[in-house]
Amino acid sequence: MTSDLYLPDECWECIFKFLFKDGDDDDNRCSFKSLSLVSKQFLSISNCLKFSLTIYDPTPPFLCDLFPRFSNLNSLDLRCYYGDLDSLLFQISRFPLNLTSLNFSDQDIFPADGLRAFSKNITTLTSLTCYHLETLNSTHLFLIADCFPLLEELDLSYPVKINYRSNLLDGLEAISLSLFKLRKVDLSRHCYINDQSLFHFINNCKLLEEVIVIFCPRITIACIASAYRKRPIVTVSYSITSEPDDYAIAIYVWSNKGHPTTLVFGEYKEYPLGISGLFSVGLNLAAVVDQESKWHSRVGEELEVEDQEFESSDEED
Structure with missing residues (x-):
């Protein structure tokens, strides 16, 4: 009788996806947690359906258990981690992950060493979000251009402090030349950006769909009009x-x-x-x-x- 009622994992997975596809992340997290308590089978299935992980300060000692458990992870959120970010990224880089998204926004430092180690072993990243960083300079931009050439989305918006502004223009040009798959870039509140910077992205990024340059006063109306004529399908905010x-x-x-x-x-x-x-x-x-x-x-x-x-x-x- 029990065998007659058995459903394979694939069927349960489809059911779970259907039930939770319209809920927000918090609701889904609670629902999966409840399901995982029902049986070992449900625990295994819910683990496979977890695609994003937020890391907090107490998390690093448990990474050895978490990453093998959630085998389909593709997104990491480090915004709530306030420890040594370089060390954390070194740890993460040792696992065979197929991550496509990384977020370390609202941090006091730019973890250059950790990102280099991360990029050597995790080469699948297509989205990098690091808005509202305490400091940003040209070295950071060149590192992004060198380490993450497959990025499709890049968010560097609203930095708190910008150092060596003239060199940052060169860093942005390097990004526009290196990130050949770039579709969306957010450079809001980069007050040093000028018309030439915008055109580097318009001209060099052939797949570009959206540029966000809110509160960048050095960009002129004439530049926006010219960009529209050259690439009318690109969205410019x-x-x-x-x-x-x-x-x-x-x-x-x-x-x-x-x-x-x-x-x-x-x-x-x-x-x-x-x-x-x-x-x-x-x-x-x-x-x-x-x-x-x-x-x-x-x-x-x-x-x-x-x-x-x-x-x-x-x-x-």
Whole structure:
């Protein structure tokens, strides 16, 4: 009778995936934990369905048990680890992992030595997220270019302190030349970035789909317009002002191929009329920021730009 009711692991795996596919990570984590207590079979199946792992300070001594247990891990989150990050990455590099995503944002240091060791043994990384680092310099950028050539997504946004800004421009160029598969890059709050830096990515990264350069005041409207003409399917998020508490507006520009290009401009009264002659497009008022509120995702009335003429209508919140 028992054998008649037995389901193979593959069937249970499909059932679990179906049940939890729409839940958030926290809900799924609790659900898998509950399932793992039902039987050894469920424990084994739930272990195989865990793809991401967040490492906390007490975790490193247990890595030898965790990594073999979760054999399908592809993502590591180190944001909540405040120990020796280089040492941790050395440890991780010794395991035969097929990681595609690594996040060490909000850290006080850039773990250069650890990343070198990590990259020698784990060559499958396609996403690197390290926003809001305490310090960032050109050496770090050259290391990324040298160690992770297969990256498709790179987030270096909102660094706290930037050192040797002139050399950082060379580092960004190296990244644009080395990361030939790059599809998305976020360089928000890199205030040293100029028009040439943006064009390095537009020209060198043939698969590029999105560039985010919010609060980068050295990039000009003329550069954004030129980038649109050269690569109309690339999404560029950009603001004129250098501070996030100014009014802003999201402008969606649709290319001939039907892909949207997004330009985010600060100071909504200062529309770049100079670029409107390049194309006739539909605009959606999608986001407004002021000193008392965060971004609000809402769609307003459609606006039309044609031959240097601009008319707008705003909706009340």
